[in-house]
Amino acid sequence: MAAVQETVDKVKSIDVDAYKYGFVTDIESDKAEKGLNEDTVRFISAKKGEPEWLTEWRLDAYRRWLTMREPTWARVDYPKIDYQDLYYYSAPKSMSGPMSLDEVDPELLRTYEKLGIPLREREILAGVQGASTRVAVDAVFDSVSVATTFKAELAKAGVIFCPISEAVQSHPELVRKYMGTVVPVTDNYFATLNSAVYSDGSFVYIPPGVRCPMELSTYFRINEQNTGQFERTLIIADKGSYVSYLEGCTAPKRDENQLHAAVVELIALDDAEIKYSTVQNWYPGDSEGKGGIYNFVTKRGDCRGARSKISWTQVETGSAITWKYPSCILRGDESRGEFYSIAISNGRQQVDSGTKMLHLGRNTSSRIISKGISAGRSNNTYRGQVFAHRKATGARNFTNCDSLLIGNKCGAHTIPYIESRNANAIFEHEATTSKISDDQLFYCMQRGLSAEEATALIVNGFVRDVLQQLPMEFAVEAQKLISVSLEGSVG
Amino acid sequence: MLEIINLHAEIDGKKILNGLTLTVKDGEVAAIMGPNGSGKSTLSYVVAGRSDYKVTGGDVLLNGQSILELGAHERAAKGLFLAFQYPLEIPGVTTMTFLKASINAQRKQRGEPELSTPDFMKKVRAAAAKMGVKDEMLRRPLNVGFSGGEKKRLEILQMVLLEPSFAILDETDSGLDIDALRIVGDGVNSLRAKDRGFLVITHYQRLLDHIVPDTVHVQSQGRIVKSGGPELAHELEKNGYRDYVAAAA
Numbered sequence: 001m002a003a004v005q006e007t008v009d010k011v012k013s014i015d016v017d018a019y020k021y022g023f024v025t026d027i028e029s030d031k032a033e034k035g036l037n038e039d040t041v042r043f044i045s046a047k048k049g050e051p052e053w054l055t056e057w058r059l060d061a062y063r064r065w066l067t068m069r070e071p072t073w074a075r076v077d078y079p080k081i082d083y084q085d086l087y088y089y090s091a092p093k094s095m096s097g098p099m100s101l102d103e104v105d106p107e108l109l110r111t112y113e114k115l116g117i118p119l120r121e122r123e124i125l126a127g128v129q130g131a132s133t134r135v136a137v138d139a140v141f142d143s144v145s146v147a148t149t150f151k152a153e154l155a156k157a158g159v160i161f162c163p164i165s166e167a168v169q170s171h172p173e174l175v176r177k178y179m180g181t182v183v184p185v186t187d188n189y190f191a192t193l194n195s196a197v198y199s200d201g202s203f204v205y206i207p208p209g210v211r212c213p214m215e216l217s218t219y220f221r222i223n224e225q226n227t228g229q230f231e232r233t234l235i236i237a238d239k240g241s242y243v244s245y246l247e248g249c250t251a252p253k254r255d256e257n258q259l260h261a262a263v264v265e266l267i268a269l270d271d272a273e274i275k276y277s278t279v280q281n282w283y284p285g286d287s288e289g290k291g292g293i294y295n296f297v298t299k300r301g302d303c304r305g306a307r308s309k310i311s312w313t314q315v316e317t318g319s320a321i322t323w324k325y326p327s328c329i330l331r332g333d334e335s336r337g338e339f340y341s342i343a344i345s346n347g348r349q350q351v352d353s354g355t356k357m358l359h360l361g362r363n364t365s366s367r368i369i370s371k372g373i374s375a376g377r378s379n380n381t382y383r384g385q386v387f388a389h390r391k392a393t394g395a396r397n398f399t400n401c402d403s404l405l406i407g408n409k410c411g412a413h414t415i416p417y418i419e420s421r422n423a424n425a426i427f428e429h430e431a432t433t434s435k436i437s438d439d440q441l442f443y444c445m446q447r448g449l450s451a452e453e454a455t456a457l458i459v460n461g462f463v464r465d466v467l468q469q470l471p472m473e474f475a476v477e478a479q480k481l482i483s484v485s486l487e488g489s490v491g
Numbered sequence: 492m493l494e495i496i497n498l499h500a501e502i503d504g505k506k507i508l509n510g511l512t513l514t515v516k517d518g519e520v521a522a523i524m525g526p527n528g529s530g531k532s533t534l535s536y537v538v539a540g541r542s543d544y545k546v547t548g549g550d551v552l553l554n555g556q557s558i559l560e561l562g563a564h565e566r567a568a569k570g571l572f573l574a575f576q577y578p579l580e581i582p583g584v585t586t587m588t589f590l591k592a593s594i595n596a597q598r599k600q601r602g603e604p605e606l607s608t609p610d611f612m613k614k615v616r617a618a619a620a621k622m623g624v625k626d627e628m629l630r631r632p633l634n635v636g637f638s639g640g641e642k643k644r645l646e647i648l649q650m651v652l653l654e655p656s657f658a659i660l661d662e663t664d665s666g667l668d669i670d671a672l673r674i675v676g677d678g679v680n681s682l683r684a685k686d687r688g689f690l691v692i693t694h695y696q697r698l699l700d701h702i703v704p705d706t707v708h709v710q711s712q713g714r715i716v717k718s719g720g721p722e723l724a725h726e727l728e729k730n731g732y733r734d735y736v737a738a739a740a
Contacts, residue, residue: 442541443579445563446572447589447649448597453564457592461583461632 032089038062041196044089048165048199051172061185061195068189074352075381075413076321078257078294086228086259088197138163138202138218150214157213159243160205164232167203174205178236182265182302182329190261190323191298194230198263201231206241206272215471217246220262228259235265237272239305244275244471257285257320262297270305270332275313277470278326279478282318284485287376289348292320299326300356303335303364311338312355313469315478317485320349325383327356330364330395337366340469342478344459344485345378345410354384354415359395359425368399371463374410375486381413388425395425403433404462406455406486456483492517492554493538493657493688499548500537507533509713510549515657515706520689522699522724525710526732531692532576534710535661539573540566553657568600570656574646574663581633586645589633590615590652597653614652621681622648623674639666647678658682659690664698676701696728709735 032043041062045055070081138148138161154161160171168175185195202218220231237243247264260282266274276299285292295318301310312326328337339355357366366386374380380403388395403412414431436458444454459482460467467475493515500508507530515521525531537544538551540563550557558566581589595605606614619629622644634642643663650658663675679689679702691702699707699721707723708715709732716735717723 437579438543440579440581442536442539442563443575444581444589444593446539446567446575447593447653448564448567448600449592450562450564450596453592453596457584457589458581461581464583 030091031087034087035084036062036086036088036197040088044197044199047089047091048168050165050168053176054168057180057185058196061192062197064186065189065192065196068192070189074323074383075379075415076323076350076352078321078350081259081294083193088228088230089199091199138216139221154213154216157210158207159210159212160203161216162203164201164203164234165199167234171203171205174236175203175234178267179232179234179265182267182300183263183298188298190296191263194232194261194263194298197228198230198232201233201262202235203233204235204243204245206237206243208239208241210238210241212241212243215244215246217248219248220260228261230260231262233262233264234267235274235276236267237269237274237308239269240271241269242273245277246471247276247278248281257291258283258293260293260295260297260319262299264297264299264326266299266301266310268301268303268305268308268310268332268335271307272305273309273311274301275311275471276301276326278312278314278316279470279481280314280316280318280322281481283320284318284347284349285320287347289320292349293318295319295322295324297324299324300329301327301337302329303332303337303361304329305335306332306361307334308332309336309338311340311469313338313340313466314342314353315466315470315481316341316343316351316353317481319351322349322351322353324353325355327358327385328366329358329360330366330392331360332364333361334363334365335361336364338469339366339368339370339384340466341370342373342463342466342482343371343380343382344373344375344482345380346376346485347378348376349378351379352381352383354382356385357387357397359386359388359392359397361392363394364392365396366398368397368401369465370399370401371466372401372403372412372414373406373459373462373486374403374412375406377409379411379413381415383415383417385417386419386427386429387417388420388422388427390421392422393424395420395422395427397425397427399427399429399431401429401431402462403431404459405433405435406459452483452486455486459486492552493690494552494555495534495538495549496552497549498534498537498546498551500533500544500546502533502544506547507544507713508537511710511714512549513708513715515688515690517688518683518685519706520683520691520702520704521706521708522691522693522704523708523710523715524693524724524727524732526736529710530713531710532661533713535573535659535690535692538659539563539571564596565600567653568597572650572653572655572658574643574650574658574660576662576665578634578642578646580635582635584633585630586633587615587629590629590649593649594652618648618651622651622678624648640668640671643667643675644671644678647675651678651682654682656686657688657690659692661692662694663691664693664695672698672701696724699724711736 032040041058045058148162183191204216206212268274282293282295303310310328316322330337337357343351343353345351355368370382372380372382382401386397401414405412412433416429418427440458441454470478495511495513498508498511523531546559551559553569553571591611598605624644704721707719709717
């Protein structure tokens with residue numbers, strides 16, 4: 001009654017995005033001039049001391065990009081982006097290249113500490129006590145990687161884990177052999193833009209037969225105003241190897257929108273397995289839809305070898321707009337692709353996300369579990385494609401898309417594209433849409449849970465299948481994040 | 492002790508409770524009987540604090556304190572329990588998780604420390620054994636795929652765990668076979684205590700064979716129209732509600 005109304009009002013008055021990573025780090029930065037032209041591309045390439053072939057590769061991408069148009073098919077709505085009004089390169093001034101941990105600007109170390117990301121070795125991710133697993137972290141701040149931990153120990157196992165700008169110098173043959181082979185330079189508007197101006201990101205190579213001895217992780221932070229972040233990640237799992245990789249991201253609260261257009265390429269050779277997990281917590285904008293990150297990301301994995309496996313797990317709670325379809329090309333015979341996703345939208349967030357499973361090889365299999373949760377005035381779309389090539393005999397897919405609505409001003413949409421050119425392929429698709437009912441809420445409240453606690457409990461139940469796929473450290477983090485993201489959604 | 496004083500309530504502009512007055516003392520088991528549509532379930536919802544019902548007059552006191560301004564979860568923490576006629580399903584949340592969340596949410600509100608996992612497990616196992624609830628059921632999502640009898644048994648299990656100072660049972664006997672009825676009755680009887688009251692809402696005498704009430708009340712058109720001892724239930728079983736419905740009109 002009255003008291004319930006009061007609770008609801010109080011909850012409403014909490015900033016929709018009780019976003020705790022919204023602080024700004026005060027640090028001097030070295031920027032490229034605003035705007036984009038061939039000189040900007042050359043500037044970035046020169047900053048990185050790149051070889052000629054890479055500069056040309058970038059310039060090709062830039063010229064191609066000029067001829068392309070921004071895609072409009074996604075179910076998202078945003079004002080036109082002025083690409084000349086952005087900075088394409090920004091690096092903390094104190095950074096003159098990769099360095100050892102002791103040399104990193106203490107201001108940066110403090111920033112990551114505040115974010116709960118350990119840059120000192122032997123520390124573990126915040127939030128889990130007593131966890132014995134160690135995580136190697138590559139920290140990317142605006143356009144550059146500021147630190148990579150545990151490099152020496154990984155090197156003992158033959159694992160290469162370093163900023164991609166460093167890999168270009170130290171392992172040019174690997175970068176040249178694989179970069180752009182999964183997401184071609186010409187792939188799409190944002191990927192092409194990324195190819196032209198990408199500044200840093202992570203590079204991982206796992207040698208044949210090696211099981212990576214620890215979780216690898218990259219943590220992305222956008223700090224500068226009006227700066228786009230264009231990072232590029234390349235992970236190669238050679239024959240019979242295994243790696244689990246985690247990605248996290250945050251950004252300060254700013255009134256302007258910030259652009260994030262990343263490219264992630266995964267390559268799994270024969271019998272290799274890559275598990276890629278993302279907890280995306282970019283600033284989502286305020287409750288009126290002001291500010292927030294435009295997250296236009298191209299992520300794709302290539303199961304190039306026989307019996308290889310790539311698994312994407314994502315928890316998406318941030319960004320004003322999400323445009324993202326982590327996909328698998330199932331090229332190798334008997335290869336397997338998986339996509340587990342939790343996408344939460346609140347306030348005025350817009351999400352258009354899903355996956356593509358392209359079955360090319362024989363007896364390939366894939367599994368898609370997508371859980372979309374919409375609250376506030378947000379819109380949440382699952383868009384997915386499952387395709388079987390005529391040679392993909394024995395291809396199998398199982399898709400399950402569930403949507404949960406909280407309140408009556410949000411939207412959930414499911415748009416599956418299913419195409420089979422092989423009569424032998426078996427594709428299954430299940431989809432449900434449900435709403436947290438007043439009856440469920442009242443039932444939980446009668447047992448002592450507040451409306452907020454009840455909602456969080458019901459939502460956690462809804463996403464349980466996916467949370468179980470996350471590495472333990474991130475699952476705890478993700479669970480907390482889900483509760484925070486839904487603050488203010490009851491009423 | 493629960494005191495309902497001249498309570499008026501409506502939903503969507505429709506008046507359901509029309510000046511209902513009833514007191515259930517500590518240690519007392521009161522039964523409410525009445526025809527369909529007399530507002531019995533509404534009474535339980537209004538007392539428990541369901542927010543879509545609007546109270547337009549009167550008061551409800553739990554242990555001497557008005558609870559109408561409190562949210563449903565706050566009333567629960569004050570010791571009020573409602574066993575639902577139709578317990579809700581919560582997919583993906585195991586029964587065990589739900590029980591722990593409830594207990595600790597109430598403890599938190601009362602400023603008590605959370606129950607440790609071993610203490611909690613001990614408590615649940617003991618209560619589950621008493622209610623004939625198998626471990627396997629505790630690991631399943633709450634009420635999902637449970638039979639009617641299993642759901643009701645679980646309601647009583649929750650009551651046993653939460654140790655309320657006042658419990659309302661809304662048609663807990665519906666959907667129960669004879670064995671389940673006995674288990675539920677035993678569960679309730681084991682909680683009967685000097686400092687705990689019960690309000691049992693039912694259509695039939697048969698539940699009252701297991702949970703013998705101290706007082707029986709007839710509700711019709713949103714009011715208590717007749718009160719008496721256990722013998723009143725037998726009389727109703729024989730003659731029906733006809734006389735009382737006519738009297739209330």
